[in-house]
Amino acid sequence: MTHRADQNDRAVLDSWHAVGFLETLGTAPTTTRLLGVDLTIQRDADAAITVHAQGHASPLPVAERYGCLWTSLGTPPATPLAIPEADEPDRRLVCCGSIDVHASGLRVVENFLDMAHFPFVHTNILGAEPQTEVLRYHTEWRRDVDEIWATDCRFHQPQAALSAVGGQDTGYIYRVASPFVTLLYKTCPNDALRPDVIALFVQPTGPERCRAHPVMFLIDDFSTQADLIQFQQKIFLQDRIILENQRPRLLPLDARAEIPTRADSLSVTYRRWLKQKQVRYGATSALPDT
Numbered sequence: 191m192t193h194r195a196d197q198n199d200r201a202v203l204d205s206w207h208a209v210g211f212l213e214t215l216g217t218a219p220t221t222t223r224l225l226g227v228d229l230t231i232q233r234d235a236d237a238a239i240t241v242h243a244q245g246h247a248s249p250l251p252v253a254e255r256y257g258c259l260w261t262s263l264g265t266p267p268a269t270p271l272a273i274p275e276a277d278e279p280d281r282r283l284v285c286c287g288s289i290d291v292h293a294s295g296l297r298v299v300e301n302f303l304d305m306a307h308f309p310f311v312h313t314n315i316l317g318a319e320p321q322t323e324v325l326r327y328h329t330e331w332r333r334d335v336d337e338i339w340a341t342d343c344r345f346h347q348p349q350a351a352l353s354a355v356g357g358q359d360t361g362y363i364y365r366v367a368s369p370f371v372t373l374l375y376k377t378c379p380n381d382a383l384r385p386d387v388i389a390l391f392v393q394p395t396g397p398e399r400c401r402a403h404p405v406m407f408l409i410d411d412f413s414t415q416a417d418l419i420q421f422q423q424k425i426f427l428q429d430r431i432i433l434e435n436q437r438p439r440l441l442p443l444d445a446r447a448e449i450p451t452r453a454d455s456l457s458v459t460y461r462r463w464l465k466q467k468q469v470r471y472g473a474t475s476a477l478p479d480t
């Protein structure tokens with residue numbers, strides 16, 4: 191069975207995908223995989239990066255943005271998604287390391303959008319019993335930019351960020367910019383007006399496998415880079431245990447496949463959006479009938 195994307199899977203093929211952190215790319219060529227296709231990444235003498243894909247005569251499009259190398263197997267937009275906060279001079283870019291996950295990348299995005307798991311998976315960090323209820327929030331499909339947003343989300347968190355002192359009611363805004371690219375904006379303990387921004391760039395390597403690249407854009411003058419990375423990695427490794435135990439590993443896009451609750455309104459909207467875009471890679475509909 192091929193693990194390559196169907197040529198009709200345009201939303202996936204024509205997206206930009208992060209395929210690694212720039213800081214890890216040396217002068218020697220490195221290899222990775224995107225949508226079942228082997229890639230070779232090379233930094234030329236003039237420091238320009240070239241990405242070659244097995245079976246493709248021409249080099250792939252490349253972009254260097256948000257600490258990552260981005261590429262596409264199709265015809266992507268002019269640039270990867272805009273994150274205006276990334277240009278604020280006092281924000282710290284924190285590249286948290288790439289993590290392989292044996293699950294569909296769509297599952298990894300969906301899990302990133304879910305608040306209900308905080309008290310049970312990130313106990314005493316992003317949530318704690320008995321405060322387990324997900325309060326009503328607003329979800330919308332912004333048609334002008336073709337993105338999914340969820341606003342007015344709130345959750346009580348014992349340790350919302352490394353720099354947080356004591357518990358806080360954290361406000362969240364979630365954003366899905368493309369099927370495998372998602373971000374959240376959450377109350378920053380160090381700035382009353384500007385939120386911290388945490389992005390998750392997911393590189394689908396196979397239908398049931400991916401590499402996650404978490405990137406944070408923080409307002410934090412206190413913490414060391416190593417401690418910030420460790421805090422985020424600890425949280426993501428807690429998620430990975432859950433993700434790798436989900437069955438099916440592919441994300442079901444049939445609305446009847448999993449029973450929605452109110453807390454899942456963002457998940458339901460994400461799945462409907464994927465279905466409407468006819469995304470197949472990483473979804474159960476990608477499986478051949480057996």
Ligand SMILES: [Fe+2]
Nearest residue numbers: 301311312429
């Ligand atoms: Fe989580």
